[in-house]
Amino acid sequence: MLNDIHRASQIKQVDCQLGYSNLTFELWILLHKIDYRVPLNTKAQYLEQLNRAFHKNFETLKKYKQEKNFQSVLQTITLDDVKKAISRAEKIRKYNEQNFHKEVYKRKYIYFKDNPDCSLQEVVKAVLIESGIMRKDKSESNY
Numbered sequence: 001m002l003n004d005i006h007r008a009s010q011i012k013q014v015d016c017q018l019g020y021s022n023l024t025f026e027l028w029i030l031l032h033k034i035d036y037r038v039p040l041n042t043k044a045q046y047l048e049q050l051n052r053a054f055h056k057n058f059e060t061l062k063k064y065k066q067e068k069n070f071q072s073v074l075q076t077i078t079l080d081d082v083k084k085a086i087s088r089a090e091k092i093r094k095y096n097e098q099n100f101h102k103e104v105y106k107r108k109y110i111y112f113k114d115n116p117d118c119s120l121q122e123v124v125k126a127v128l129i130e131s132g133i134m135r136k137d138k139s140e141s142n143y
Contacts, residue, residue: 092116
């Protein structure tokens with residue numbers, strides 16, 4: 001997929017930004033409501049945490065992902081929750097860096113193979129900063 005994104009950006013001369021979440025996107029959703037740094041082996045293991053964090057009772061991950069059900073989860077996420085998710089994901093990244101977890105370099109993308117890891121916060125944060133909703137931290141030079 002990363003090769004496809006790279007090829008598409010060269011052909012269409014568009015700068016593609018990738019938001020990465022190893023194992024599953026559910027980690028990113030969960031980070032909107034709680035700190036979560038436990039490595040899991042399957043996507044389905046997130047279901048119990050998602051149900052608890054969002055006060056839901058989905059029987060399976062497939063039911064959680066049904067459009068109507070997923071929309072009910074998204075409707076509970078506030079802008080403050082998004083900012084908290086960014087901060088929580090940044091803490092996971094920092095932990096991975098400080099504990100010498102293995103970084104993987106693919107094209108211009110860097111991610112940690114160890115679970116959990118997430119880079120979605122980078123793209124979301126950039127959008128919020130660019131739109132004036134969030135301020136750039138003084139310690140950051142990327143934005």
